Each structure stands twice: as C-alpha cells, then as structure tokens.
Amino acid sequence: MIDNTIFQNKKAAYYTLGCKLNFSETSTFGKILREYGVRTARKNEIADICIINTCSVTEMADKKCRQAIKRMHREHPGAFIVVTGCYAQLKPDEITEIEGVDIVLGSEQKKDFIKFLGNLEKKDGAQAYTTKLTDIKTFSPSCSRGNRTRFFLKVQDGCDYFCTYCTIPFARGFSRNGSIESIVNQAKQAARDGGKEIVITGVNTGDFGKTTNETFIDLVKLLDEVEGIERFRISSIEPNLLTDEIIEFVAQSKRFMPHFHIPLQSGSDDVLKLMHRRYDTALFAHKVEKIKALVPHAFIGVDVIVGTRGETQTFFDKSLDFIESLDITQLHVFSYSERPGTMALKIDHEVSPQEKHERSQRLLAISDKKTEAFYEQFIGQEMPVLFEKAHNSDVMHGFTPNYIRVEIPNHPELDNEIRSVKLGEFNESRTALKGELI
Template structure:
C-alpha cells in the first residue's frame, strides 16, 4: 500500500531535539506523497514522538493515542522517541498502538509503513541501545524565523537521575561539513535564526567519524558556522557548565552571529546533592562560568535548569539552592520536579522527598524564575535591541525574542512578522512581555 495521498499528523513531546527529528521524519513522509494535517483532523497515520525525562511519559502517550483515535478510529498509530526505546513492549500493549519504533529506526520510519491496516498486535522495530552508534542528521523547519539544527546526539555522562543515555545511546556528532551544509541550506530556505541542539552539545566532535575520538571540538563547530553567509543569528540551546570554557565564552562575546544567550544546566545549587546526582562540577564552578560570561558580555541572558525533590534533598539543601539562584545574576529558570525513572541509580537512593513537598519546591522556584525574568527584561527597558518577530498571530499580537532572549510583543503586522527589527524596548505589558517603545532605523541603531 503506497503512502501517496495519505495524511499524517505529528505530536511531539519533550525537547528541541525531538522537534528537530519529528520535522525531519515529516519531510521524508511528505516527500513520499503524504500530506501533513493537525492531529484533530482525523489523520490516516499519527506519529507520536515521546520523551522519557519524567514519569508522565506513559500518561501523556496514552492521552495522545486516545485523542488520535477519537478523530479517526482507524488511524495507524506510531509511537517513537525516547520512551519507545526504553519501554517498547509496554507501549505495544497500549490499546490503539500499531507500531513502535526505536532510536536507531525512527528517522527511517517510512520503510516500516508498508501496511497501514490495524492489526491485533503492534509491531516493534527497536534494537538494543548498545548497538546505536551511528549519527543521524535532523533539523526542524516550520517558518521563516527559527530552525533547530541537531549537531550531536547521545550522552556518555552517568547522571544518576537520567534515562537519556539508555534512550539515545553514546555521544556522537554530526560531521562538521554536514552541519555547515545544513546551516547553509536553512539560510536558502529563509531561516534567520538557527538554534544548535543535541543532548550534550558541548561534547561535540566525539564520534564524528564513528569513533570515540574528538575529531573536532565544539569551538571548531562554532567557528565554522560563524562563517555561514546570510545567517542572521545562531543560538546555543544548552551547554554543560564543565564544557563551557573561556574560549567559547570569548568567541561568542565577539561574534556578530552568535547571540549573548547561554542556557546552562545547574540541577542543584548544593554540592552534596550535585555529588549524589554525579554531576561533573560543583556550584563554585557554575558561579565562575556565570561571572565569566557577564564580564565579557554584561547584557547576556543566562538560563538555568534545576531539579527539585531529588532523593536526599532536605529543606536546608533546597534553601541552599534557592539562595544560590536568588543571588545569581540570571535571566530565568527551567524547573523540573524529580521523578523516579526505572533503571537509574537515583531510584534506589534513600531520603525520598514526598510528592507534595516536591510540588511546593517547584512552585517556589517558578515564582523566583518569574521575578528573575521580569527583572532582567526591565533592566533593559529603553535600550535598543534587535527583535526577530515570529510569524504567528497570537490573538492580534506578534511576539519575538531579542538577541539576549527578552520576549517582546506588539500588535500583529503582516509586513513586520518574520523580520528582524531594531527597537527601543518599552515597559512590561499585559502580555507579560516587554513592549515596543519605538522602531529604530538600522543606521541610527548602529
């Protein structure tokens, strides 16, 4: 049975890397003649790209399967992604699921869609994660503004809470020439900002040529991408503090393309908890990295990942983290509540934090994040910034980000959407973003 003329819908859970891979699968299926529709439009094929970061993966997956089948009870349901790699049999047993595709196979999904009739048992195509060594390229492309470019996959770290090495395999990288070629291709499509993404992108270069040696370093990738003509902005999605060295900080601060925005996972501001997590740094190094960034670029935005409720985290440990973050000159937090993941070391650690306390700590840090984000934005009120407007019409408003990751909104304007504009930042507005005080001509801004 051919795919031409069939409809396909995607639902992607989790990280930017998942979105890049979903977009790549989608392009391949459209090249085979399928057309893309919304999930609620009753697609012939539904692809669910899952996440395994929290213990809600199964709940989220089941909910999407039910939603897909409500729209079309004969939809051929495919589940892929990290959860599919970790728990293929569990997913195959879910009512309505027809195909489970693992990490090595997901970007070749098309070849498994030879028969779209629903059967009594789901098919599973998933190899052992130890066999996953080949790098597979991916990028997202949805509009004229921003694309996520995958440059690295997998992780060799052994953080005690994390399932990613079990779901994605060893650290491996895009060949340098391939990454540069994809960036150039995105420029030709009209993309103005590329976000570099991966599992541990600071480890870039490892496994580039099918071995464990670093044939290139992360800084080599940055230097090469900085030479791509026509690319307005490059953003680093997330980088481990122990891999964010002074050479990278200095380079970004002097680049006209790389923006002053660093997202750096912390996970805990208490050294004892960092040790239990088997993180590769202590909080003193993290603070040094933040200070080094701001010394070179005072306007830089720094985002932080943090986990609350890790086993053994007492109220004093949490307050240590809270005060550490409160005193750091950062722009925002991404707060995650610890959840037990089968197969991880942390699941056997003593000192389990009650779920109600985990939730309370999450709430406290989210409030701190909102305060930090607003304070960072207001500190730049009246300054001239370059904002990249997104295409979406959000109830009469368009939104965009400045180079240093300040969210801005203005009344929707078709002519300005999808463009880069020099503006003077106005006050905080009802959309919980900064407003536009005035538009500045580029010659004046420079």
C-alpha cells in the first residue's frame, strides 16, 4: 500500500531523451505523479523527485544520458533520482555508479515506477531493478500530451526484428501491443481532454496486433472514426509493414494526415542485407511511388544511417544515387555507432569518423534541397494549420496537414487551434514558411 501523504506538495522534474515513445511514457509518469499530489517543478525550482527517461540507440545517446543524470543531480541537490528507459535496461550497473542516482528501473519495471519510490528516502548506493529480455512482456499503455499540443498514443512496444546494428529489442523486449478497443478508448479520452491531433507511436508500429490477433489497418480504420480528433499521424512505419491498403486508406481518410515517416537506413541492397533489413530498395521505391500516385502532396520523411560496418564507398555512392532519385521530402540522418552485443561487430570494413561526417553532410544537403523544393510547391496556397504554444513571445508555429511548418506572429489565443493560413515565403532561417491568417 502506497502512502499518498509522502507525495503531497512534492515537486518533480523530468528529462527525456530519444524517441516519441519515450516522451509519451514520460508524460504518463508525470500524470501518475500528479494524481498522487506531485506537481511539476517550475523553472529554477529545486525538485524533490527527478525522473530521467533514457535512450541507448547510439554511444552518443548513452553519453547524453550520463550527462543529463549528472546535470539533474547538480540542479536538484537532494532530489530522489529515478533513471529508466533503454539505457537503464541495457546498462543498469553503469548507471548505479553515477552519483545521486537512487533507483534504476528496467523496461518491465517502469510501469510500476511509483511502487519503487518508497518513502523517497535516499540510501547509500543506488538500487537497480531490471529483468532479462525474455521477461519483458507487459504492454504499458500511454497517451499523453505533456507540454505539447499533440498527444502521443502508444499502440505497440518492443521489436522482433533484431537488425544487426540495433540494441532496441534487447532494451524494449519482444513485440507486444494493447487491444484496439483500449487504444480507441484512449483516443476518445484525448478528444475529451481537448486534443485535436494524435501521433501514433511504437517501437515497430506497423507490427501492431501480434499479441491480440488484430491488425494495424483495423486499428487505423477505427481510430479514423473517433470524433473530436481532427488529425492522426503515424510516427514511423517499416516499409515492409506499410501495406498498399494502409496507403490507400490514408489517401481517402477523414483524419489520417498525408504524412509518412518510413525508415530506409540505406539505399544499397548490399548494405540492407548486412543490416538484416526485411525489404530491398525496389520495395521501398514502390512504396514512395504508391504514396505519390495517390497523395501527390504527401510529406515523406526517411531515416538513413551512414557509415555502418560494410558500407564501402561504392555501396554509399549507390545509396546516395537511390536516395536522390526518390520523390521524398526530408531525411533524418544518423551516423552509425558501435553497440556492444550486436551482430554488426562481426562485419568487416569499418568507416572512419571523418568519412561518416562527410557522408552525413552530403545526405543532409540532399535533404535540404528536397525539403525546400517541397515547401516551394505550396507558397501562395491556403491551408489549415494547427498552431502550437509559442516558445518565445514573438512568433508561434504550426503545421499543415502535410507537415509544412508555418510561422506567424504570436497569437496566444491560437494555441491548439486550427486556422486557415495563406502560405508565404520562407522565414529567415528557411525552416518554415511565413503565414498570413485568413
């Protein structure tokens, strides 16, 4: 039995690294703590509880996690510090050695994090609570907004793919999901809470349904019927799981936006085989062509990893040519990072850090060119924009259905409101189009 009085009038600070799924889960931690009487610490306030939700997708991610933990300890002296997330699952002993940490919670334990807080009494040495991969079985629901306009709805967790470069299956466990009924009910609650846009999140989102004998397309169809939610976006979906049926449905959907995020990782079939990806470039090109044939104005974001083991200059050049040929909007470029325990370590041919950087810059230049060309098509058009709370007092931003970022002078009353806007020229940083309210 938890003594609620321990938490009354306490303050909590949160720090999240990594994916949208982590942000959704952190928001859920905050929601639970608020139910126990804990409020979020304001700027410059010293918190009583600190929760750091970590990522471990690269060595740099691990480093940022360690830095974040140490910074939270400095900024909130005496706070009870909880570390969870992928880094916590993979390297709990490493984290317990960091000064100030009280508990480390693995993937299976974080759903019950409140039980591990005890009486918030700091002891000598941190305690780690984790389980082995095969014991990570629970699906913990999450649908939270946090400080964002958009809600993030977790529909799936874990991954069965075990790509050679990736540790996420070891950190998140095997693929599992909630039921369609429970997820639709969460979406309805988000609508009642004033949400207008929901981003569907997961580790391998398109793999939804394994544990409930349901399908992702059936989930999409039922979410499309949720009244009050005006926009759904699919955060990321593997190309082999992005079926033609899903594309065709989104093309005529009432609420699913013309916005796709598809991981490619490499435009070389040889490298895709080394990665143990479950598709080839021909399938990926077909998906892009299918989208553009049905939804010419669709935004298509693509993940690419550069410098993986085995990526020779010849393979990279092929990848570059393939990516340039695609009618896509934006690239998310990541440099390969060695991860202990992965099969990639057995692959010959290492790429130097300098070469990784050069390859990243070449891809980012392609990305900038493609994004600007996409934006330019819509200058002068009128489009509905969902605005988000301004981060400074001068301007605010929002997004069109096809994810064009729009900038207008700050109107606080437009937070979480959809308004028609005439799209103008690029802003000074060329990261958004200037908009004029209609």
